Amino acid sequence: MADDAIRCDACPVLCYIKPGRTGSCDRxxxxxxxxxxxxxxxxxxRVLERxxxxxxxxxxxxxxxxxxxxxxxxxxxxxxxxxxxxxTTYPDYKPAPFIISSQVExxxxxxxxxxxxxxxxxxxxxxxxxxxxxxxxxxxxAQGEAVGHVTTSEYGSQMLSxxxxxxxxxxxxxxxxxxxxxxxxxxxxxxVELKIDDGAKVVVQAGQPPIVxxxxxxxxxxxxxxxxxxxxxxxxxxxxxxxxxxxxxxxxVLSEHQAGKLLGVPETGIKLKGRRSTPGRYFQVAExxxxxxxxxxxxxxTILGKFNAKKAWPxxxxxxxxxxxxxxxxxxxxxxxxxREKDLPAALRESVARIKENCEPALCTVLFMGGxxxxxxxxxxxxxxxxxxxxxxxxxxxxxxxxxxxxxxxxGITFMADVSRMPQNAFGSVPTxxxxxxxxxxxxxxxxxxxxxxxxxxxxxxxxVAEKESRRRVAAHSENPWPLESGVKTKR
Amino acid sequence: xxxxxxxxNEEMNPRAQIRMLPDGRRLHLHDGPIxxxxxxxxxxxxxxxxxxxxxxxxxxxxxxxxxxxxFLRQSCSPETAWPQGATARRMVAAVMxxxxxxxxxxxxxxxxxxxxxxxxxxxxxxxxxxxxxxxGGDIALHMNPGEKFVVxxxxxxxxxxxxxxxxxxxxxxxxxxxxxxxRGRSFSLGIADAVTVLADRAGAADAAATIIANAVDLPxxxxxxxxxxxxxxxxxxxxxxxxxxxxxxxxxxxxxxALEAGARTAERLLKMGLIRTTALSLQGTARVVGPTGxxxxxxxxxxxxxxxxx
Numbered sequence: 001m002a003d004d005a006i007r008c009d010a011c012p013v014l015c016y017i018k019p020g021r022t023g024s025c026d027r028x029x030x031x032x033x034x035x036x037x038x039x040x041x042x043x044x045x046r047v048l049e050r051x052x053x054x055x056x057x058x059x060x061x062x063x064x065x066x067x068x069x070x071x072x073x074x075x076x077x078x079x080x081x082x083x084x085x086x087x088t089t090y091p092d093y094k095p096a097p098f099i100i101s102s103q104v105e106x107x108x109x110x111x112x113x114x115x116x117x118x119x120x121x122x123x124x125x126x127x128x129x130x131x132x133x134x135x136x137x138x139x140x141x142a143q144g145e146a147v148g149h150v151t152t153s154e155y156g157s158q159m160l161s162x163x164x165x166x167x168x169x170x171x172x173x174x175x176x177x178x179x180x181x182x183x184x185x186x187x188x189x190x191x192v193e194l195k196i197d198d199g200a201k202v203v204v205q206a207g208q209p210p211i212v213x214x215x216x217x218x219x220x221x222x223x224x225x226x227x228x229x230x231x232x233x234x235x236x237x238x239x240x241x242x243x244x245x246x247x248x249x250x251x252x253v254l255s256e257h258q259a260g261k262l263l264g265v266p267e268t269g270i271k272l273k274g275r276r277s278t279p280g281r282y283f284q285v286a287e288x289x290x291x292x293x294x295x296x297x298x299x300x301x302t303i304l305g306k307f308n309a310k311k312a313w314p315x316x317x318x319x320x321x322x323x324x325x326x327x328x329x330x331x332x333x334x335x336x337x338x339x340r341e342k343d344l345p346a347a348l349r350e351s352v353a354r355i356k357e358n359c360e361p362a363l364c365t366v367l368f369m370g371g372x373x374x375x376x377x378x379x380x381x382x383x384x385x386x387x388x389x390x391x392x393x394x395x396x397x398x399x400x401x402x403x404x405x406x407x408x409x410x411x412g413i414t415f416m417a418d419v420s421r422m423p424q425n426a427f428g429s430v431p432t433x434x435x436x437x438x439x440x441x442x443x444x445x446x447x448x449x450x451x452x453x454x455x456x457x458x459x460x461x462x463x464x465v466a467e468k469e470s471r472r473r474v475a476a477h478s479e480n481p482w483p484l485e486s487g488v489k490t491k492r
Numbered sequence: 493x494x495x496x497x498x499x500x501n502e503e504m505n506p507r508a509q510i511r512m513l514p515d516g517r518r519l520h521l522h523d524g525p526i527x528x529x530x531x532x533x534x535x536x537x538x539x540x541x542x543x544x545x546x547x548x549x550x551x552x553x554x555x556x557x558x559x560x561x562x563f564l565r566q567s568c569s570p571e572t573a574w575p576q577g578a579t580a581r582r583m584v585a586a587v588m589x590x591x592x593x594x595x596x597x598x599x600x601x602x603x604x605x606x607x608x609x610x611x612x613x614x615x616x617x618x619x620x621x622x623x624x625x626x627x628g629g630d631i632a633l634h635m636n637p638g639e640k641f642v643v644x645x646x647x648x649x650x651x652x653x654x655x656x657x658x659x660x661x662x663x664x665x666x667x668x669x670x671x672x673x674x675r676g677r678s679f680s681l682g683i684a685d686a687v688t689v690l691a692d693r694a695g696a697a698d699a700a701a702t703i704i705a706n707a708v709d710l711p712x713x714x715x716x717x718x719x720x721x722x723x724x725x726x727x728x729x730x731x732x733x734x735x736x737x738x739x740x741x742x743x744x745x746x747x748x749x750a751l752e753a754g755a756r757t758a759e760r761l762l763k764m765g766l767i768r769t770t771a772l773s774l775q776g777t778a779r780v781v782g783p784t785g786x787x788x789x790x791x792x793x794x795x796x797x798x799x800x801x802x
Contacts, residue, residue, distance in 0.1 A: 005726045010560035011524030016726040024725075025525035026677055452739055 006030050006432040031162020043357075099351070110458055112380045119434045120204075121370035122163025123186050123418070126154065127202065127210045128220035128362035130248060130323060132157045132288030132296075141195045144179035146171065156220045160194070160204075168433055179431035187365045187419045187435070200290060206366040207420045212290055219359035221323035225252035225293065226281045228323055232351055233259035239347045241320040242268040246285065246303065246327070248294035256280035269311030269337075270318065273303050293322040296407065300329050307337045317349055325355030356380035365418065368400065370437055372413040380441055384450035388413055396443040401426040416417060505551040519543050523554045526606060532614060532623040533639075545617030546610050546625070553579055553606055564598040565729035579609040586695030589766055590703055597729040599678075604670050607632035608757030612696075622662075625694075628677065630670040632694035635662035643669060660690065666768050668694030670703035673773075679721050679728065679735035683750055684708035685773065690769045690782075700767045708754030708772055715740030742775055751779045758782075 004017040007031075008023045010380070015023035022029040029036055042215030077364040103222050127133065133150060134140070140148040167179040185192045191205035203211035210217045222228055225247030233254060234245050242265070254260040255268045257280025274285035285303040289296025297303060300320040307316070314335050321328040330348060331339035344352065351458055377384035390396040391413050399420035400413055405415035429435035449455050493756040508523040521528040528550065532542040537595060557564065563575055568591040575581055575598075586601035608628040614623055615634050622639040625632045633641055639659045660666045671688045674680040680702075687705040691697035710716060717738035721730035724737075742750070754772045758781035762769045769782030 011559065012555055013524050014558070018724060018726065021724060023525070024677075 004030075004033055004355060006033065006035055010033055010035075011452075024454050028096070036394045053391075061467040098107045110445045110453065111441055111442045112448075112453070114379050114439060115368070115428070115436050116372055116377065116431070116439050117430055117434050118370040119168055119432065120165050121168075121368065121435050121437065122148065122161065123183055124151075124367045124369055125160040125162060125186070125204055126365045126367075127158045127160065127196070127204065127217075128156060128360070128364070129158055129210055129212060129217045129312050130156065130221050130289040130294030131158075131212050131217070132199065132248065132294055133212065134200055138199055139197040141197065142182045142192060142383075143173045143174075143178045143238075147175075147179040147182045147194070156223075162194075163435075175268030176433045180429050180435060183435050184427055185369050187437070188425050189419065204366075205366045206364060208364055209362045210364050215290075215363040219324040219356065220362045221247075221293070221328065222325070222355050222358045223323065224250040225323055226251060226257065228321075228355065229254050229257045229280065230259045230394045232355065233257070233263055233265075235351045235354065236319070236348075237263045237265065239345070240317050240319050240337070241266075242316070242329075244272070244300070244320045244321060245305075245320065246293040246295060246297070246300055246320060247323045248286070248288050250277065250283045251282040251293070251303070253280045253282070265307075267311045268318065269308030269315055271305030273305060273310060276467075290467070293324075293326045300327070301331075301339055304339070307333060312337050319344075321352055321355065323355075324337060324359050325352045327353050365420070368419050369414070369415045369416045370417070370435070370439075372398075372439055376439070377413070381448075381452045381454070383452040390443060390447065390451050393443070396441050397444065399440045401438040402440070433466050501596075505555065507694055508551045508554075510547045510550070515726045519545065521550045521572050521610070521620060526554055526603075526627065528610060528625060528627045530610065530614070530623065530625040532618065534618065534620040534622075538618040538620055542618035542620055542623065549610055553609065556580070557606075559600070565600070565727070567597055579605050582695045584772035586693070586699040589764070590699060594703060594706075595733070595763035596699065596703065597731045600702040602698040603627045603630035604632070604668060604696070607694040608668070613693045627694075630694055630698045631668065633660060633667045633669070634755075635660075635667075637662050641684035641789070649766050657691075664768065665692050666690045667692055668697035669703040669787065670694060670697035672698075672705035674705070674736035674739065678732055679724070680734060681706040681730075681733060682709040682754070683716055683739045684754060684772055685775065686771075686773045687754065688771045689767050691767045696766060698769070700761055702759070704754050704758050704767075704770060704772065707757035708750050708774060710746055710750045712740070713742075713746065715742060715746075739775075744777075746757040747774050747777050748775055751777065755779055755781050 003389060005018045008015045008017055008028045010023075010028050011025070011177060013024055015025075015028075017023050017028070017030040017035070019030050019033065024185065045081060136150050138150040139146045142161060147167055147262055148160055151159045151161040153159055158478040163179055163183045168176050180275070182192050182194070186206060189206050191203055191208070193201065195201045196329050200213050202213075202334070202338055209458040223231060224247035227250075228247075229243065229252035232243075236254060237260075241255070243252075245252040251272065251274065253270060253272060255265045260280065272282045277283050284296035286292075286297045288294060292300055295303075312331055312333060314337065316333040316337075317330070318332075318339070319328065319330050328344065329341050330344040332342050334340050338423065377387045381387050387396065388411070391407060398407060398413060399416035400415065403421040405417040405418045408414040408416070422438070426438055430436060443451075445455070446456075505523065508521065510522075511520050512518070513529070518529055521530070522700050530543075530546055532539045534542075548566050551782045557579055560575045560577055560580050564580055566572075568584065568658065570588070571590050571592065572584065572588075574584060577604075579586050579731065580598065582605035583598035583601045586605060587596045587598050588672075590596045595604055602738040604627070606791035607625040607630050610627075611623060611625040611634055614625070620634060622638045623634040624641060631643070633640065640659055642659050660669075668691045669688065670691075671679045672678075672680060673684045673686040674682065682705045684705040687701050689697040689701040689707065690702065691700055716736060717740075720732040721728040722732050724735070737738050751772050751774055758767065758770045758772070763783050767782065771781065772779045772781070
């Protein structure tokens with residue numbers, strides 16, 4: 001070859017490429033005698049144009065791991081730089097590591113990207129189970145150290161509040177480290193084993209079913225005992241004389257419940273233990289536990305007193321069932337009005353199955369909660385309180401690894417975000433101990449200037465994307481609103 | 493196990509990139525000049541098995557081809573010996589019907605043959621209801637009875653906008669789609685913007701599209717700029733043959749004349765059973781050769797790259 005063609009050795013095709021031309025791949029070209037990579041991913045850019053973003057596994061060694069991920073429709077095709085791996089500034093008065101501008105609908109938008117070191121942070125864990133995990137305020141431990149507590153339970157779920165500044169910094173060194181480990185693992189989607197004082201041992205992982213004392217929870221209850229009576233009364237009517245739905249909170253009894261009364265279910269003389277709240281609704285029929293409907297009972301008959309001989313009759317049929325349909329028993333009264341367990345008739349089997357079918361899968365969900373009320377704001381602007389006001393006025397959108405956040409009303413920038421909507425391994429930690437979490441502030445360039453932002457540090461998005469150094473491009477989470485889109489108001 | 497396969501694949505070929513597209517459904521495979529997007533349909537476990545098989549097969553394909561590259565770049569004649577590699581053999585099989593009459597090298601079918609080879613690995617490894625493997629616009633299809641694909645087409649490869657669709661049913665014998673034209677990534681001897689071919693296999697479609705696109709031509713026309721291929725790419729399989737670099741505005745008469753030449757060739761290939769249907773496009777005018785029923789190509793619109801499952 002007497003001409004200035006060069007040999008490309010990027011792949012075994014080993015193209016000879018003439019000046020100004022590209023090889024057979026259209027990716028590598030001869031630019032003034034030098035082999036250059038022109039456009040990294042031509043095909044993928046087209047994919048981008050079609051409104052789909054590119055994709056998790058860009059850096060080498062993190063190729064497709066062989067599993068299928070199921071996301072919905074791919075989302076917005078533009079690039080948004082998250083704070084993950086951005087690094088943090090210390091001390092905080094230096095500008096944040098990346099202040100990036102991009103154009104959205106003709107308006108210059110600025111995204112200030114930083115990873116915050118959060119001492120004031122923790123996670124709220126929602127565990128879909130009725131099983132008693134521990135008393136409210138009960139201490140939650142990991143590696144034997146106190147890392148949080150049981151907080152107010154919610155409908156069909158037990159709630160834990162973990163982390164927070166007191167466990168991170170207020171206790172022993174070991175307590176702080178254990179707390180930080182638990183938070184980091186949970187936020188990064190890993191499984192953690194927790195032990196609750198006077199309660200259960202539970203394995204928690206975001207997006208996975210809880211494992212309570214070694215048993216994986218399958219279902220979230222269909223409703224409380226009383227609600228279950230209400231939902232299924234019609235299906236039971238005529239097939240059985242009475243039904244008790246056992247629930248640690250509110251146990252329901254069909255013949256006494258308003259739903260049964262409306263259908264004309266006759267009295268059966270059934271007698272429930274526990275405290276009657278309203279007709280057919282009983283509190284505290286047993287102690288909390290991990291068995292029937294979140295109680296401690298193994299034998300459901302233990303919550304029943306003697307049947308009233310004036311009302312009951314031999315052969316009376318009744319069903320006892322838990323709020324998930326997981327436990328059930330069918331009984332008929334003998335000549336002495338004593339319940340005798342019998343096989344569940346086919347007609348009732350269906351209703352028990354229906355309860356199960358109507359239960360949602362039990363999951364653990366983890367919300368990260370942190371406060372950016374402090375000096376982190378100084379990385380964004382020289383006038384920190386203005387950032388807080390700007391967030392409050394909805395001029396600035398806050399995201400956490402690109403995920404939407406709920407900013408708590410009142411002072412500061414205290415926010416919650418669902419960790420399962422962030423890219424993998426979005427969180428880190430420092431030995432302080434404290435959690436390192438991504439946080440991005442997005443606002444109009446003009447608003448950024450107005451609040452005293454570091455406008456001289458603003459870089460165009462293209463300069464970030466063009467840098468070859470280890471930028472990981474990930475798919476936008478399909479359920480997340482695009483961080484650069486709407487939501488951020490235009491100031492008038 | 494997943495990690496095992498990954499490192500195994502990477503050990504075999506550190507260049508290859510294998511990743512899921514963000515929709516979580518399609519797999520993207522890239523190595524050197526090969527860019528494949530594929531998708532399988534069926535039970536999740538079967539899809540996963542198919543994607544593993546596709547990945548495992550893919551990582552060695554380019555090296556295998558390059559091992560026989562000088563042979564594959566040579567003009568094919570009926571006496572040509574058969575190459576070793578499975579993909580290379582698919583290439584030769586695809587171009588052989590043309591070897592006696594035309595200048596053609598196995599490279600004319602490389603994209604389609606790669607698509608076929610990957611698809612074959614997937615179908616052998618998993619029970620799929622349907623699947624497609626799209627290698628830069630040359631597409632291999634798998635369909636169980638009753639399945640169908642809607643294929644989106646664009647008029648010009650360099651301006652991808654969806655102009656129309658065609659539906660390929662399992663009951664049709666079509667299992668391959670390919671597009672060729674001077675605006676595409678490889679050189680063309682003709683002036684067609686795009687010739688899209690539906691054939692029984694992707695390699696056959698690829699070779700036929702090349703032959704038909706070459707035939708859409710106006711020899712000696714002053715508006716067509718032609719350059720010896722080797723002056724553009726020294727190692728091209730086309731040697732010093734003149735390849736199209738630009739086409740000026742043509743009169744309607746010229747356009748019809750050129751399309752007519754291509755259509756005549758297409759008719760012959762159709763009679764020989766080498767193709768099922770083809771659409772030829774030149775400067776906004778399109779012509780279809782072959783059955784044009786409801787399930788066939790839409791006459792006004794052609795081309796590659798968008799594939800939507802029905």
